[in-house]
Amino acid sequence: MVSFEPYIIRHLKFYLFTSIQVPSVCVSIYILYQCYRSDKIRSRIHNHFLIVLLAIAFLELTTELPITLQFLYSGRVRPQSHGFCLFWIWYNCSLHSINLFVMAWTSIERHILIFHSHLLQTTRKKFQCHYFPLIFSLCYIPFFYFVCIFLYSCENSFDYTLLLCGSICYNNLMWLGTFDWITHILIPSLIIPIASIILLIRVLLQRKKMARTLNWKTIRKLTVQLLSISSLYSFFWVSYAIVVLIRLYFLPTFLTDLSLYYFIYSPYFVQLLMPFLCFICLSELWCRQIRVVPIG
Numbered sequence: 001m002v003s004f005e006p007y008i009i010r011h012l013k014f015y016l017f018t019s020i021q022v023p024s025v026c027v028s029i030y031i032l033y034q035c036y037r038s039d040k041i042r043s044r045i046h047n048h049f050l051i052v053l054l055a056i057a058f059l060e061l062t063t064e065l066p067i068t069l070q071f072l073y074s075g076r077v078r079p080q081s082h083g084f085c086l087f088w089i090w091y092n093c094s095l096h097s098i099n100l101f102v103m104a105w106t107s108i109e110r111h112i113l114i115f116h117s118h119l120l121q122t123t124r125k126k127f128q129c130h131y132f133p134l135i136f137s138l139c140y141i142p143f144f145y146f147v148c149i150f151l152y153s154c155e156n157s158f159d160y161t162l163l164l165c166g167s168i169c170y171n172n173l174m175w176l177g178t179f180d181w182i183t184h185i186l187i188p189s190l191i192i193p194i195a196s197i198i199l200l201i202r203v204l205l206q207r208k209k210m211a212r213t214l215n216w217k218t219i220r221k222l223t224v225q226l227l228s229i230s231s232l233y234s235f236f237w238v239s240y241a242i243v244v245l246i247r248l249y250f251l252p253t254f255l256t257d258l259s260l261y262y263f264i265y266s267p268y269f270v271q272l273l274m275p276f277l278c279f280i281c282l283s284e285l286w287c288r289q290i291r292v293v294p295i296g
Contacts, residue, residue, distance in 0.1 A: 004161065005075070009261055014072040020272045021061055021069075027275040028058040034285055041284050045120065045130060046113055046222055049106040050278055052134060053099065053229075057274040060095045064088075065268060068163065077160040085158045085165035090149045092164060094142040096267055097184040101137035103233055104188035107195035109133075110226045114219050115202065141184065148176065163264060181244070189233070189241040196230035199223060225281040232273055236266040 035041050035051050042051070067088055071077055077085065112119050112129055120126045154169035171177035203223050240263045246254045255263070279285060 005261060007075075010072045010075060013265060014069055017065065017069060017072070017268060017272065021065060024272050024275045025058065025061050027279055028054060028061065031275060031278055031282065031285060032058065038284065041282065045126075046110075046225075047282065048130070049102060049109070049134070050225070050229075050281060052102055053106070053274060054278045056095060056099050056102065057271040060099075060268075060271045064091055064095055065271070068265075068268070071163060075161065077158075077162075077165055080160045082156070082158065085156070085160075086149055089164050089168050090142075090145050093145045093149075093184075097141045097145075097188075098137050099270070100185065100188040100192075100233075100237065101141060102134065103229070104191040104195075105133040105137070107192050107199070107226060107230060110199055110222055111195070111202070114199070114222055144180075144184075148180070152176075178248075181248070185237075186241045186245060189237045192230045193234040193238060196226050196234075199226060221283070228281060229274075229277055232270055232277060236269050239263070240266050 031054055032051075035047075041047055077088075109130065119129050148170045149168060152170045154172065156169045157166070159166035171180070200223060203219065243255055243259055243263050247256075247259060
């Protein structure tokens with residue numbers, strides 16, 4: 001059996017994702033290589049989370065997305081095994097939630113970098129406010145899903161004609177499924193646009209005061225970076241999270257076809273477009289000084 005999705009819809013998504021994936025991976029490799037070469041880019045604390053987000057996007061584009069592309073092309077999960085489904089669900093959920101957690105904290109950290117930079121002046125404070133949230137996201141999320149998917153005792157009934165083999169059995173436990181969705185998807189999805197809008201308001205309200213400081217150019221750059229990237233997350237993640245919330249707790253038939261055919265795939269666009277936004281935001285990659293060499 002193959003997926004119940006119409007053939008043309010599956011293949012349109014397949015060719016759309018593939019057409020963006022190739023240049024996106026190439027841009028990711030270029031940026032990561034330049035970050036490796038340039039101590040100037042790596043040393044700037046506000047670039048760290050951009051590099052992490054790009055690395056996560058690159059990892060998903062080169063390892064997890066090909067599994068989805070294979071599913072879209074053939075209409076079935078391959079290989080059709082219980083163990084593979086468990087791994088795919090764990091890997092997909094881990095990457096998506098880590099990505100959201102990192103971006104949510106980036107939205108909050110921009111406030112610290114602009115208005116409370118003294119909190120990052122010592123090594124201890126820098127670890128607490130900058131490195132610890134990143135380490136926590138990279139460790140907690142995979143561990144949580146590992147416990148729920150591999151260790152929690154329940155019986156899965158996988159459908160190999162559905163994306164991610166259908167549903168995982170721990171979601172049948174209402175409180176656990178609710179905790180997972182609200183904590184790891186909904187809350188970080190909402191933090192991103194809310195923190196970004198609040199930052200924009202704070203910068204605009206204090207614009208005249210900050211415009212007289214020497215770091216106004218950096219403040220403007222940090223704000224524009226956050227607004228650009230958070231817009232991408234807001235457009236694809238917030239809409240998806242809200243639709244799922246409505247379907248889970250209020251109206252189960254709400255936008256059924258759109259949810260199954262489109263919204264469930266929308267987070268992939270964040271990873272596909274992230275390298276291009278990172279290239280735009282990291283002006284160090286494309287802004288070069290032109291040296292005038294005198295003749296004679």
